[in-house]
Amino acid sequence: MQSDSGDLRLSAQVTSLVRSLHGEVLERLRDFIVEGNILPGARIPERLLCDRFGISRTPLREALKVLASEGLVELLPNRGARVRLIDGQELVELFDVMGCLEALAGRLACEKITPGEFDAIERLHHEMYGHYLQRNLHGYFACNQAIHDRIVLAADNATLRATYTNFAGRLRRVRYAANLDADRDRWGEAMREHEEILDALRRRAGDALSDILFRHLRNKRRAAVHRETETLLCNATLTATKR
Amino acid sequence: MQSDSGDLRLSAQVTSLVRSLHGEVLERLRDFIVEGNILPGARIPERLLCDRFGISRTPLREALKVLASEGLVELLPNRGARVRLIDGQELVELFDVMGCLEALAGRLACEKITPGEFDAIERLHHEMYGHYLQRNLHGYFACNQAIHDRIVLAADNATLRATYTNFAGRLRRVRYAANLDADRDRWGEAMREHEEILDALRRRAGDALSDILFRHLRNKRRAAVHRETETLLCNATLTATKR
DNA sequence: TCGGATGAAATTGCATTCATTTTTTTGGCG
DNA sequence: CGCCAAAAAAATGAATGCAATTTCATCCGA
Known part of the structure; x- marks a missing residue:
């Protein structure tokens, strides 16, 4: 009666949350x-x-x-x-945790990634660069996320993957995509960071990749928090209900 | 009728899981x-x-x-x-994620720790050393865990804290404490690592502390997985029920 | 008109009930 | 005696019911 379903995606957290x-x-x-x-x-x-x-x-x-x-x-x-409404403080916290997860993913990916997986990431990187040149924000972000996701996949650690998915979901609720629109410098910086990421991954340089990814997230955070604190303040006054 | 309650500990994950x-x-x-x-x-x-x-x-x-x-x-x-029964594969995964969380905690702790908090950790460290000299495994582990917990606390990141607590719980189910009993070398190594940890924390050297903590966990893992795979195999045959 | 009390309606927390699936038991047969 | 089928018993998944709490609306007095 209510809904079809047929969506086979696994639960973010544990595979044991079955069809029911x-x-x-x-x-x-x-x-x-x-x-x-x-x-x-x-x-x-x-x-x-x-x-x-x-x-x-x-x-x-x-x-x-x-x-x-x-x-x-x-x-x-x-x-x-x-x-839950995520305030600036929590946003900062989330980005740090996310950064450490990505850093781990990068390190592990360097140990385990297959040539095929690397090629796929490289292609995504170039595609992303194309979007960057054309100032296609939407395409850029899709590739960006795909790259990060694939690094996590390449890390071949189900526990990490589940945790990453959880935090990605929490962060995704906070729209920070629009930032790059206003902040062209950050966009260029992000693109350069991605060059470094790809390079470190190519060299299978786990330590370096880990560092870059953590910095990358901290920079993302810096860009995100700026704008977000404002909109959050706005949201807070608009939607936060009385206690 | 059923139970008293009065335990005020907060839920590991989110404070919103209230008294009910x-x-x-x-x-x-x-x-x-x-x-x-x-x-x-x-x-x-x-x-x-x-x-x-x-x-x-x-x-x-x-x-x-x-x-x-x-x-x-x-x-x-x-x-x-x-x-859930945790197999060797998952144990490895857990330790890696735990390591990255501790590494982040260490980095953040270096940025935020107060002198008082540091002193407390230093005292615990010396107490732990005493236990080590006396081969008091129980006391050693209590201090050890207290130190790691306090580093996480000092990191002042509620999101990290909640995640850490979750993973610590999962790992705690797997008893790897006994390892040191048989593996005196590892015990000595762990103790030396803790010296490094304290030193890096004293110098507020975030990068160094982060590295050491991650290595520390990887070494813990190495020691744990050895023994654990055996007992797990045993457990599996003993308790895993038919499907 | 505003603020606060009062009662009705709605909402939540938990227990209970019902339908379905799984597990165990029983009985028949080789 | 062992093995498989069928029925009985038990356990699970979800819906409903009920008491307690909260929210909302109304009314009264200042």
């Missing part, structure tokens, strides 16, 4: 939130979501509990769930 | 598992746990879903939850 209403709802709700369909801080009545997904409250509540443990939503006792 | 039957059960069950009270791979009948905690299945099942997302238990569709 609960697992189904978990993914759909996570995507729904990550894609920014609910305003941070806004109350989410269970009933509404139940209707939306065509299920009863039990599996929905289970999903909410999991999303809370993932840090995407916030559970207030007797007052329901709301999308 | 669900939150209560979540923590108790997590501790119960982390402390190794359930054999990995053994089936855990819901009813049994419900009786044990004196609650109905609803909050228990919510807790199980969360623990599954944390990677502590495994949910098989229609076949209940069981404690």
Whole structure:
């Protein structure tokens, strides 16, 4: 009655969250939130979501509990769930953790990457460079993310992959893409960093790649936090509800 | 009727998992598992746990879903939850992720640690050294863990702290403490590494501390995996139930 | 008109119930 | 005696029900 489903993507966290209403709802709700369909801080009545997904409250509540443990939503006792709003402080924290995960991924990737995987990344890099030259922000970001994802994949560490996916989801809720639009310098800098990344990966220089990736994320953060603090302040006053 | 409670420890993951039957059960069950009270791979009948905690299945099942997302238990569709058994491969993965988290903690700690915090760690270090000289394994490990925890605390990054706590819990289920007992060389090596750690922290040398901590964990891993693969193989045949 | 109290409606937390699937037991047969 | 099929028992997944809490609307007095 409610939905088709057939989406075979695995749960971000653990493969054991199997096909079931609960697992189904978990993914759909996570995507729904990550894609920014609910305003941070806004109350989410269970009933509404139940209707939306065509299920009863039990599996929905289970999903909410999991999303809370993932840090995407916030559970207030007797007052329901709301999308956690990420302030500047937390954004900084997230970027640092993300940076260390990427740094590890880079290091491991240098140990384990196959020539085929490297070639794929190299192609993505050149494609990304094309987008950069054409000032195609959307294409640029798609390639960018694909590259980082593939480095994580090449690291061949399922635990790292799951953790990375989790944090990527949290960060994705915060749109920092637009920054490059206004900040051409940062865009150029990012592109140069990616040249370094590719070079270190080619040389299988784990230490160097690890360093570059961590710096890369810190620079990303610097660019992101600027703009984000403003919009967050705005959001906070607009959507944060009374306690 | 069922339990007192009054344990004020916060949830490992997010502070929003508040006082409620669900939150209560979540923590108790997590501790119960982390402390190794359930054999990995053994089936855990819901009813049994419900009786044990004196609650109905609803909050228990919510807790199980969360623990599954944390990677502590495994949910098989229609076949209940069981404690995930961590094989050698995953152990390696966990140590690497743990190493990168500790490395980040060390780097951040160098930026933020207060003299008071450093002094406390230094005292712990000397206490640990005393235990080492006396071959007091238990005391040694308590100090060791306290030091690592305090470095993470000093890093002043709640997101990192939560993630670290999660992984520490997963690893804690795997007893690798006994290794040092048989492997005196490793014990000495670990002690020397800790000297380096303290030294780098004193100098607030973030890069160096980060490196040392990562290496430290890799060495820990090397020592752990040896022994663990054997016991795991044993466990697997003993407790892994038929599918 | 504003602020606060009061009661109704809605929402949440948890227990219980029901349908489905799995596991165990039982019985038949080789 | 062992092996497979079928029925009974148990366990799980999800929906519903109910008590407790919160939220919202209304009313009263200043």
